[in-house]
Amino acid sequence: MSFAKSKNDFSKKDMNFFSEFSSGASQQLSSSFPFFLLATAVILVLTLIIWIVCGIKVMNKQNKINDIKKTMASAEYQARLSAKDKSQSEVEDLRSYYYVLSTLDSRVAGKTVALAETLTTCVDNLPDDVILIGYKDEDGLVTIDGQSLTRDSAMNYLHLLKEKNLFGFIQDKIEPFDPKDFDLDENTLMFAEFGYKFHFECQLKGHFTLSYASFVDGKTPTPLTNLHTQSFSAGAEYKLEKVAKYSQDGVNYKLVNVKINGTAVSADKLNEIISSNALVGKMSGNTNIEFLYAVETTEDGGES
Numbered sequence: 001m002s003f004a005k006s007k008n009d010f011s012k013k014d015m016n017f018f019s020e021f022s023s024g025a026s027q028q029l030s031s032s033f034p035f036f037l038l039a040t041a042v043i044l045v046l047t048l049i050i051w052i053v054c055g056i057k058v059m060n061k062q063n064k065i066n067d068i069k070k071t072m073a074s075a076e077y078q079a080r081l082s083a084k085d086k087s088q089s090e091v092e093d094l095r096s097y098y099y100v101l102s103t104l105d106s107r108v109a110g111k112t113v114a115l116a117e118t119l120t121t122c123v124d125n126l127p128d129d130v131i132l133i134g135y136k137d138e139d140g141l142v143t144i145d146g147q148s149l150t151r152d153s154a155m156n157y158l159h160l161l162k163e164k165n166l167f168g169f170i171q172d173k174i175e176p177f178d179p180k181d182f183d184l185d186e187n188t189l190m191f192a193e194f195g196y197k198f199h200f201e202c203q204l205k206g207h208f209t210l211s212y213a214s215f216v217d218g219k220t221p222t223p224l225t226n227l228h229t230q231s232f233s234a235g236a237e238y239k240l241e242k243v244a245k246y247s248q249d250g251v252n253y254k255l256v257n258v259k260i261n262g263t264a265v266s267a268d269k270l271n272e273i274i275s276s277n278a279l280v281g282k283m284s285g286n287t288n289i290e291f292l293y294a295v296e297t298t299e300d301g302g303e304s
Contacts, residue, residue: 144200167202212289232283253293
């Protein structure tokens with residue numbers, strides 16, 4: 001009996017313990033449940049607010065996109081876009097015109113303006129027994145070829161040319177010839193048993209013009225600088241320095257070609273110009289120089 005009683009007492013104690021434990025847990029759960037509900041409600045409210053704010057922002061952006069699309073599709077915008085394209089095309093045309101005009105201007109400057117006057121002087125001073133059979137005026141060098149009956153006639157003509165003070169110096173060559181060697185007969189003007197032929201190389205006096213400008217190389221070179229001009233006497237040396245590199249508006253350029261009177265210099269000459277950072281030459285006539293550049297890339301050691 002005592003054993004059964006003690007067993008019943010133990011069972012009662014266990015039941016009391018679990019009852020007290022369950023009661024405590026229920027009380028704790030019931031006391032924390034409102035906080036759980038509040039936290040859940042706060043999270044849901046925050047999520048809803050964030051969703052609404054994001055939705056509003058997306059809607060505003062979409063409205064702006066729609067407004068931009070509407071503006072771009074409008075006739076006014078298309079007209080402006082067309083005007084912009086037309087302006088860009090006109091700018092390219094103007095660049096082409098500028099390059100062509102500057103090139104033509106340099107070519108005109110490269111022609112000797114005294115050509116007609118010099119030729120007239122050479123013809124008007126011909127002695128009666130001298131004929132002119134060749135005349136050339138290029139880069140300030142006048143070449144005269146003719147025939148005379150005697151050596152004295154050719155020398156007299158040379159003296160008359162020197163008196164006109166047109167030339168800085170004249171190199172002459174006078175030699176006899178037999179007209180029959182050239183299949184000439186009695187019906188030929190200035191025919192004689194023997195005659196003389198002469199060749200004069202005459203350097204015009206005065207000054208020559210050096211013009212130069214820089215361009216971005218391309219199908220239609222884009223001007224980087226205006227056309228510069230300088231005046232030099234015949235035979236004078238010119239030197240254009242700091243030509244290997246060029247900078248403008250934060251962009252660096254490197255020299256890739258040089259044209260003198262429309263003809264590109266050789267690769268060796270270009271390398272010499274780049275290495276010495278200067279172009280040196282002598283004035284034998286009016287000279288136009290074009291420095292052609294390309295944008296210097298990062299690989300070249302400059303800015304891209």
